[in-house]
Amino acid sequence: MGYLIHGAMVLSAQAPYSFSQKDVLVSDAGLIENVAPSISPPSSCGQIDASGHVLLPGLVNAHTHAAMSLLRGVGDDLHLNEWLQKDVWPREKRMDEKTIETGTKLALCEMVRSGITCFNDMYFHMDAAARAVQQSGMRAVLGYGMIDMGDFGGKGRKELAIAGKFAEKISRQNNPLITSSICPHATHTCSAELLQESAKLARKLKLPLHIHAAETRKETADVLAKTKKESGRALRPIEFLDSCGCLSSRTILAHGVYASKSEVLLMARRSSSLAHCPVSNLKLAGGGAAPVPEYAQAGVNLSIGTDGAASNNSLNLFESMKAGAIEQKNFRFDAAAVKADDYLRMGTEGGAKALGIKTGKIGKGYLADIVLLDAKSPNLVPFTNNAGWLVYAAGPQNVTDVMANGKWLMRGRKLLTLDEEKIIESAQKAADRLG
Ligand SMILES: [Zn+2]
Known part of the structure; x- marks a missing residue:
């Protein structure tokens, strides 16, 4: 009707x-x-x-890990590495399909209540995430996050096979609301081979490529050292992605905080989109602020995401729009550095353009x-x-x-589509089981 x-x-x-x-x-x-x-x-x-x-x-959440909702509040106020090693990674190892489905459903309840109708998700056990999304009636782009920590032969190949299989399964389902993407996790957690093969796979399947990049200073130092060692030429994270063929008009790069001027221009030349994640960057104390006015001036399409609830701790895109705008103003000692219009565009039309979906207006x-x-x-x-x-x-x-x-x-x-009371109850139990 x-x-x-x-x-x-x-x-x-x-x-x-x-x-x-x-x-x-x-x-x-x-x-x-x-x-x-x-x-x-x-x-x-x-x-x-x-x-x-x-x-x-409907608002478009351009970067998240929905099932991380179950890790909300875990290890708050710890240093980044301590938080990841002691609190996040051990719990993620214990997450099975059922846990991911429950965590995704919890995130869906929160996102609908936050006026989000479409989101770009990267995580694991993505069949379970897809089942939850299908039940909710939300629109989503889902991708399996691949990590090989430099071991393409032993691990990367298997990761690529999982990602490809999931993407092809989603395509076959022909659901107008759910599409997929190819998601190598990040510049410092993936080998050059995995990035190159991911770019090829995304092109072959005509899908977006979604990746974390230029999030922290440590990542920049790691990638400069890795590329110098492997190829004799030190490359910054976004330059490294481009050398692997990962930057195109279908690329959504999450964070982009530590992008140099030439990397901003490189993204513009490749027509790639940025998913700006200010709340997560602020909470994890990355120390910088994404060069948003420079991206805008260069013509990079800007979108905005909450990132996962483990580092945010909510999936509230209104808050991200406000936090992003006021972070920029403060960081630059200039209340006119960005406008509310810029951030509302990121949360609507910019997100839709990044994902290639005709929504946002x-x-x-x-x-x-x-x-x-x-x-x-x-x-x-x-x-x-x-x-x-x-x-x-x-x-x-x-x-x-x-x-x-x-x-x-x-x-x-x-x-109307999600049994909120039941989901909250099972999410609490699932989180308790994770410890
Ligand atoms: Zn993320």
Whole structure:
């Protein structure tokens, strides 16, 4: 059944963003069929009164590890290496398929409540993640995260086979909501051979390549040393990726904090996208701030992600948009360094472009991924009709209704596709079992 949503203040299709009262017609096929000041309802169409609400495209979480929701709060306030070695890796070793399915479902509940309708995920036991996503009705790009720690012959080949098999299985399923990507984990955890083969596989299967890069200073030092030793030429992380053929218009590079000026220009030349993850970078104390204005000036497509809940500790993209903007302002001693518009674009249109999915805008022909927020909440009054009103003040508590692909996932703050109470109970038990 299609829907006519009327009376809402609808976000404009372009920045500088503003809201105006419009009707939105959603087709049976899950597309936005029309957006106009007044639309007469076609027959057999559900009518939704959205007065008092604002209507946005669903937010796009461009980088996460959904099932890490079960590691929320584990080893908080420890140094990065201690946190990884003592708390994260031993628990990840104990995660089986069932645990990943439960953790992914918990993340899905949180993401829908945060107005996210599409996310880019990298983790393991991805068949289990895909089952959870399928049940939820969310849109996702899923990929198996490959790590060989320099051992391509012994480990990398097997990792590549798992990733390829999963990607091909997802393609065969032909689910309009779930696609896959090729995910070599990071520049310092993958051998040059694994990166080269990943790039070939992504090209062969016509899929995005999703990877962590330039996240920390240590990674930069490690990659400079590794490349000098192996090829006699010291390369920085993004240069190293390019030398392995990993940078293309289908590449989503997460973090990009320690990118040099020439690496920013290299990403622009290759038309690659950045998934900026400010909250995770701040919490793990990477010490820098991604050169966001430089990326924007060079023409790099910018998207934004929460990263996993282990390092965030939430999947709240409103918070990431605000934290990213204010981090940049503070880091540069310049309140005008970035604009709320830039961050709202990253959370919507930029994320959609990075993933190659026609969502992220309220316009005719776009996928019907739609979020309604209660504009009368105290934290949103007065209404100033600009991007800052949303980026600096809105949060998941304001999200009332969420639609993906023309189907409601949440109505009146109640989740319709996920049994939230049961999921919370099993997630707590699964986390307790992980220790
Ligand atoms: Zn990550």
